[in-house]
Amino acid sequence: MRLSRYFMPILKENPKEAEIVSHRLMLRAGMIRQQSQGIYSWLPLGKRVLDKVNGIIRQEQNRAGAIELSMPTLQSAELWQESGRYDDYGKEMLRIKDRQERPMLYGPTNEEMITDIFRSSVKSYKNLPLNLYHIQLKFRDEIRPRFGTMRSREFVMKDAYSFDLTKEDAEHSYRKMFTAYLRTFSRLGLRAIPMRADTGPIGGDLSHEFIILADTGESEVFSHRDFVNFDIPAETTDFDDVAALQAVFDQWTSVYAATSEMHDEAAFDALPEGERLSARGIEVGHIFYFGTKYSEPMGAKVQGPDGKEHLVHMGSYGIGPTRLVPAIIEASHDENGIIWPASVAPFDAVIINMKAGDAACDAACERIYAALSKAGIDTLYDDTDDRAGTKFATADLIGVPTQIIAGPRAVAAGEVELKDRKTGARETMTIEAAINKLT
Numbered sequence: 275m276r277l278s279r280y281f282m283p284i285l286k287e288n289p290k291e292a293e294i295v296s297h298r299l300m301l302r303a304g305m306i307r308q309q310s311q312g313i314y315s316w317l318p319l320g321k322r323v324l325d326k327v328n329g330i331i332r333q334e335q336n337r338a339g340a341i342e343l344s345m346p347t348l349q350s351a352e353l354w355q356e357s358g359r360y361d362d363y364g365k366e367m368l369r370i371k372d373r374q375e376r377p378m379l380y381g382p383t384n385e386e387m388i389t390d391i392f393r394s395s396v397k398s399y400k401n402l403p404l405n406l407y408h409i410q411l412k413f414r415d416e417i418r419p420r421f422g423t424m425r426s427r428e429f430v431m432k433d434a435y436s437f438d439l440t441k442e443d444a445e446h447s448y449r450k451m452f453t454a455y456l457r458t459f460s461r462l463g464l465r466a467i468p469m470r471a472d473t474g475p476i477g478g479d480l481s482h483e484f485i486i487l488a489d490t491g492e493s494e495v496f497s498h499r500d501f502v503n504f505d506i507p508a509e510t511t512d513f514d515d516v517a518a519l520q521a522v523f524d525q526w527t528s529v530y531a532a533t534s535e536m537h538d539e540a541a542f543d544a545l546p547e548g549e550r551l552s553a554r555g556i557e558v559g560h561i562f563y564f565g566t567k568y569s570e571p572m573g574a575k576v577q578g579p580d581g582k583e584h585l586v587h588m589g590s591y592g593i594g595p596t597r598l599v600p601a602i603i604e605a606s607h608d609e610n611g612i613i614w615p616a617s618v619a620p621f622d623a624v625i626i627n628m629k630a631g632d633a634a635c636d637a638a639c640e641r642i643y644a645a646l647s648k649a650g651i652d653t654l655y656d657d658t659d660d661r662a663g664t665k666f667a668t669a670d671l672i673g674v675p676t677q678i679i680a681g682p683r684a685v686a687a688g689e690v691e692l693k694d695r696k697t698g699a700r701e702t703m704t705i706e707a708a709i710n711k712l713t
């Protein structure tokens with residue numbers, strides 16, 4: 275992508291309304307723009323990152339056996355009246371009426387809708403276990419949206435819903451998602467700790483929040499230091515192996531970890547001083563087992579092997595992609611800007627032409643740009659006539675992992691300089707060597 279033809283509205287100054295670093299950097303890097311309170315546009319650079327985050331979430335949901343669909347954002351009130359949540363949900367629910375005066379709502383979550391889809395077509399235990407998910411916009415009229423897209427009113431959620439014949443089967447489905455979440459956050463460059471959590475308006479009696487440690491996190495967390503050494507379940511994990519997933523779950527729940535709502539002061543203080551970790555964290559995922567809470571009022575049942583009707587046991591599993599993008603920045607930035615993990619970077623490399631208009635520099639950059647693009651390397655080419663200093667600052671701000679710097683002196687010797695955004699390491703080499711190194 276040539277920067278001269280792209281749309282990346284960089285802000286020179288720190289926007290005054292931004293209170294935390296991720297909000298500041300997302301605005302300055304031209305990734306998002308607030309349209310109204312708690313409601314954002316994702317501009318091209320931010321959309322690229324969000325799409326990569328969703329891609330990884332999707333891969334790990336599919337690996338765990340979940341099946342993707344897409345449900346609407348607008349829902350009829352009737353479904354929520356069936357489950358009894360319409361009145362309970364409170365002011366966070368955006369209630370609307372259509373032209374026929376029918377009560378509708380902008381969905382904050384989809385337990386009722388997915389149960390309706392299930393009950394309309396699944397009648398036999400032979401179709402279980404089933405896990406259906408989508409990645410879709412939600413609306414919650416948060417009383418105090420803040421920190422940019424970290425806590426917004428309209429936001430994207432991956433929400434998955436599992437259906438099983440028995441509680442035991444449902445607990446295995448829960449552990450499939452538990453394992454998938456550990457893998458997902460690790461691939462995003464984050465260390466997430468599963469914490470016993472409160473179930474709130476979703477309900478149920480088994481729930482874990484996945485928290486990443488960050489000083490600006492809204493959650494207060496207490497955990498055992500051992501978490502940092504636990505191995506992430508491998509790509510080869512057999513998700514149908516009940517014992518294997520039980521072992522993962524047992525290990526990751528074997529040591530103390532709780533959010534402030536579930537904190538047991540005495541148990542925590544019983545830990546040796548050096549093993550206690552209390553910090554602030556960001557909730558990036560939340561999973562629930564809630565049995566027949568929705569299947570009972572909505573009549574979602576299957577015929578069991580005994581020929582009798584059984585209400586299905588359900589769980590729901592949420593991840594916040596539009597919260598993950600700022601969370602990754604909170605965990606990975608420096609004083610010059612964002613440092614993207616390669617897995618979610620908006621571009622793999624950025625070419626900095628220090629002297630656009632200089633024939634030799636232009637030729638060298640065009641050659642590199644063509645070679646990288648041909649090799650499928652997502653490349654941003656800063657071909658603008660900005661000063662070199664501005665280009666360096668922009669490249670550091672937007673956090674692309676590899677910078678290729680083409681200056682007149684180096685180019686005259688047939689060379690360019692590679693800079694690693696994360697380590698700051700610089701290496702001068704021939705243009706040929708640079709192309710070979712990156713393709």
Ligand SMILES: Nc1ncnc2c1ncn2[C@@H]1O[C@H](COS(=O)(=O)NC(=O)[C@@H](N)CS)[C@@H](O)[C@H]1O
Pocket residue numbers: 382383384385414416423424425426427429431432433434476557558559560561590591592593594595596597
């Ligand atoms: N206001 C918000 N802004 C951004 N992300 C949010 C917001 N509210 C929730 N999330 C994200 O969405 C995830 C799931 O939300 S939740 O309420 O915990 N769970 C559910 O809604 C269940 N239906 C799971 S399918 C949270 O862990 C968080 O990462």
